[in-house]
Amino acid sequence: MAVLFGVGADAPCFGSGGLNAPAALWAVCESALCVSLCVGLLTLFREAVTGGGRVSRELAADSYAVYIVHLPLVVTLQYYLSGRGLSAAAAWTAVSGAVVPAAFLLAAGLRRLPGFRRVL
Structure with missing residues (x-):
């Protein structure tokens, strides 16, 4: 590099x-x-x-589910923003700022559904 x-x-x-x-x-x-x-x-x-508090343990437990669900969220938001005239840095900031919390929230919700906890 x-x-x-x-x-x-x-x-x-x-x-x-x-x-x-x-x-x-x-x-x-x-x-x-x-x-x-x-x-x-x-x-x-x-x-x-x-160290690890309650929040960091929860985020760590959600990490595999985030790995799985983040890509569709990123692609969807990038597709939505593609014709908006944003610079690359602005699009990256918008997508990162929206998708990181959304992916963790979605993963936490999915892990609470019956059957998903064992898989995710």
């Missing part, structure tokens, strides 16, 4: 797609970033967040 920041995302070594070396390099960089963030964030929270 240091190469990406050093040369910029529009450099010729990062392709926009297709079956070629620049596109493969871009795919490898994205995959490495994704895996690194997942492992790094899990490790960070395991080491730094050791």
